[in-house]
Amino acid sequence: MILYPFIEGKNGFEMELTDQHRRTLGMAFKRIHSIQVPSELKRLIPQETFSALWRENLKSLQEQAENKTFDDPTAAKLVEFMQSKRSEITRLIERTEQLASELQSKPLEFVLCHTDIHGGNILITEHNDFYIVDWDAPLLAPKERDLMFIGGGVDTLWKSKQEEALFYQGYGETKIDLTTLAYYRYERIIEDLVAYGKQLLLTDEGGADREPAYQTFKVNFEPGQTIEIAEKTDKSN
Secondary structure (H helix, E strand, C coil): CCCCCCCCEEEEECCCCCCHHHHHHHHHHHHHHHCCCHHHHCCCEECCCCCCCCHHHHHHHHHHHHHCCCCCCHHHHHHHHCCCCEEEEHHHHHHHHHHHHHCCCCCCCCCCCCCCCCHHHHEEEECCCCCCCCCCEEECCHHHHHCCCCCCCCCCCCCCCEEEEHHHHHCCCCCCHHHHHHHHHHHHHHHHHHHHHHHHHHCCCHHHHHHHHHHHHCCCCCCCCCCHHHHHHHHHH
């Protein structure tokens, strides 16, 4: 159980962030990534291992899409879509595995990361107080674990290079490892595909939410969306 103070405000999906909000977010994450975590606390925080868990999950879903039939119409649609994207999904898994193997053998600096800085976890009150919430999965990892969200297409907060630049005005000058950034963008896509795939293929729950889940799964493959952004990051490395 985690107890939080109640914060009355709007999240980053419910309001348009101002230029100053974007700079403030950058400054906040610079401070988070610069924290010297006390050793007694450090022992309690998980550390990045570049685990294959999500990749193995996606392989399992891909196998089910190839070998099982589903009566539920939304699940059947997802299976048909996954079959049509078989080569893209396989390539996504294989490239992420290659990058994970490369990163496991590199000396990387690990810092405190939030791990989920999408718009829903940024709250702004009517008095313009700024909060970052949902601290249930902190991780000691390369800073790119958080920075992959900035312009990664995971949400609609970063629609232009100018908006990304405002974040980095607050964050300050930093060297970004593009291999690590590409890995985390691929890995997040896989995690999201697994979450929605499991919802639709392993359960019949969700009611009216099942169709939006299918659409969210599908949108990752569209031009200009998360997979294309990750591939561009990878190619620019």
